[in-house]
Amino acid sequence: MxxxxxxxxxxxxxxxxxxxxxxxxxxxxxxxxxxxxxxxxxxxxxxxxxxxxxxxxxxxxxxxxxxxxxxxxxxxxxxxxxxxxxxxxxxxxxxxxxxxxxxxxxxxxxxxxxxxxxxxxxxxxxxxxxxxxxxxxxxxxxxxxxxxxxxxxxxxxxxxxxxxxxxxxxxxxxxxxxxxxxxxxxxxxxxxxxxxxxxxxLTGPVRAGDVVEVTIEDMGEEGDGIAKVDGFTVFVSGVDQGETLDVRIDDVKPRFAFGQPAE
CATH class of the missing domain: 3.40.50.150 (Vaccinia Virus protein VP39)
Incomplete structure (x- = not known):
C-alpha cells in the first residue's frame, strides 16, 4: 500500500x-x-x-x-x-x-x-x-x-x-x-x-539474415562498398566497386544496413 x-x-x-x-x-x-x-x-x-x-x-x-x-x-x-x-x-x-x-x-x-x-x-x-x-x-x-x-x-x-x-x-x-x-x-x-x-x-526492404543480390555502386570512406536495395543503402565489406554479388545482411538500422558477401 x-x-x-x-x-x-x-x-x-x-x-x-x-x-x-x-x-x-x-x-x-x-x-x-x-x-x-x-x-x-x-x-x-x-x-x-x-x-x-x-x-x-x-x-x-x-x-x-x-x-x-x-x-x-x-x-x-x-x-x-x-x-x-x-x-x-x-x-x-x-x-x-x-x-x-x-x-x-x-x-x-x-x-x-x-x-x-x-x-x-x-x-x-x-x-x-x-x-x-x-x-x-x-x-x-x-x-x-x-x-x-x-x-x-x-x-x-x-x-x-x-x-x-x-x-x-x-x-x-x-x-x-x-x-x-x-x-x-x-x-x-x-x-x-x-x-x-x-x-x-525499421522500414527498409531488408532484415538481418536476408540474402540479396546487389551491385556495388560506390565505395565509402571506411572502404566498404555501397549498394542500394530499392533505394535503401547497404554497406558491404570486402568488395570492389562494380561487383554484382549475393550479400547476407548482418545488421539493420532505420536508414541503412550492413552486410557481407554470402558464401
Missing part, C-alpha cells in the same frame, strides 16, 4: 490525472521515449495522465495525439500541442483522422515519432485469460504503430507477464532495432505488468 499511496498522493499534489503518469516519466527516463519537438500518439489515452506527461516533454514544438473510444476531457492548462481523436484505434477511419491531425490539411500525415499504450483489458480474475487479452491489446497497438511510425520511431506498450510474452516479443523484434522489457517503479508491487519498449522502427 505504501507504494500506491506515494504515487497516488504525488499525482494529486502535482496535478496529474492518474498515478500512471509516473510510469511514463520513468519509462522516458529509462528508454528515452519523449523529447522536445517529437510527435507522440497515445493509444487508450483516457483519462489523460500520459497526455500531460507527454505534452510537458515535447514542448511547444511537439505534438501529442490522444486516442480513445471514451471522451477525454481537455487538459486544463494551455495545450497547443495536444489533439484528441475519439474512436477505435483498430478502425481505418480513426487512423486516417490521426494522420490528418498530425499531417495537417493536406491529409497525407506527418511523421510520428512515438506510439505509446497503457491499455489494459477489463479484468476477469482469470490470470491466464487476462494475460492473453493484454497480449491481444499490444498486438492491436503494434498494428497501429507499424502503420503510423516514421523510420527510427519508438513503440511502448503495457502487457501482463505470462506464457505468451516471449512470442509477442519475437513478433515485435523484426519491426524494430531492438525490444526490451521495462518494469517502472511506479507499477504496484503486486502487479505483473511490464512494458515492452521497441526502439528505432
Amino acid at each position: 505504501a507504494g500506491k499511496d506515494e504515487y497516488y498522493n504525488k499525482a494529486k499534489q502535482q496535478g496529474y490525472r492518474a498515478r500512471s503518469a509516473y510510469k511514463l516519466k520513468q519509462l522516458d527516463e529509462t528508454a528515452g521515449l519523449l523529447g522536445q519537438g517529437r510527435t507522440v500518439v497515445d493509444l487508450g489515452a483516457a483519462p489523460g495522465g500520459w497526455l500531460q506527461v507527454a505534452a510537458e516533454a515535447v514542448g511547444e514544438r511537439g505534438t501529442v495525439v490522444g486516442v480513445d473510444r471514451q471522451r477525454i476531457d481537455p487538459l486544463s492548462d494551455p495545450e497547443p500541442t495536444v489533439e484528441y481523436v475519439r474512436g477505435d484505434m483498430t478502425d481505418d477511419s480513426t487512423r486516417d483522422e490521426i494522420r490528418e491531425v498530425v499531417g495537417g490539411s493536406d491529409g497525407r500525415g506527418g511523421p510520428v515519432d512515438v506510439v505509446v499504450s497503457d491499455m489494459a483489458p477489463n479484468m476477469s480474475g482469470d490470470y491466464d485469460l487476462d494475460h492473453a487479452r493484454s497480449v491481444h491489446l499490444v498486438r492491436q497497438a503494434l498494428a497501429v504503430a507499424t502503420d503510423l511510425l516514421d523510420s527510427g520511431g519508438d513503440f511502448c506498450a503495457k502487457v501482463f507477464d505470462g506464457q505468451d510474452l516471449q512470442d509477442l516479443k519475437a513478433d515485435i523484434e523484426p519491426e524494430f532495432e531492438y525490444v526490451r522489457e521495462v518494469r517502472p517503479d511506479a507499477s504496484r508491487d503486486s502487479s505483473s505488468e511490464l512494458y515492452l519498449v521497441a526502439k528505432h522502427r
Whole structure:
C-alpha cells in the first residue's frame, strides 16, 4: 500500500490525472521515449495522465495525439500541442483522422515519432485469460504503430507477464532495432505488468539474415562498398566497386544496413 499511496498522493499534489503518469516519466527516463519537438500518439489515452506527461516533454514544438473510444476531457492548462481523436484505434477511419491531425490539411500525415499504450483489458480474475487479452491489446497497438511510425520511431506498450510474452516479443523484434522489457517503479508491487519498449522502427526492404543480390555502386570512406536495395543503402565489406554479388545482411538500422558477401 505504501507504494500506491506515494504515487497516488504525488499525482494529486502535482496535478496529474492518474498515478500512471509516473510510469511514463520513468519509462522516458529509462528508454528515452519523449523529447522536445517529437510527435507522440497515445493509444487508450483516457483519462489523460500520459497526455500531460507527454505534452510537458515535447514542448511547444511537439505534438501529442490522444486516442480513445471514451471522451477525454481537455487538459486544463494551455495545450497547443495536444489533439484528441475519439474512436477505435483498430478502425481505418480513426487512423486516417490521426494522420490528418498530425499531417495537417493536406491529409497525407506527418511523421510520428512515438506510439505509446497503457491499455489494459477489463479484468476477469482469470490470470491466464487476462494475460492473453493484454497480449491481444499490444498486438492491436503494434498494428497501429507499424502503420503510423516514421523510420527510427519508438513503440511502448503495457502487457501482463505470462506464457505468451516471449512470442509477442519475437513478433515485435523484426519491426524494430531492438525490444526490451521495462518494469517502472511506479507499477504496484503486486502487479505483473511490464512494458515492452521497441526502439528505432525499421522500414527498409531488408532484415538481418536476408540474402540479396546487389551491385556495388560506390565505395565509402571506411572502404566498404555501397549498394542500394530499392533505394535503401547497404554497406558491404570486402568488395570492389562494380561487383554484382549475393550479400547476407548482418545488421539493420532505420536508414541503412550492413552486410557481407554470402558464401
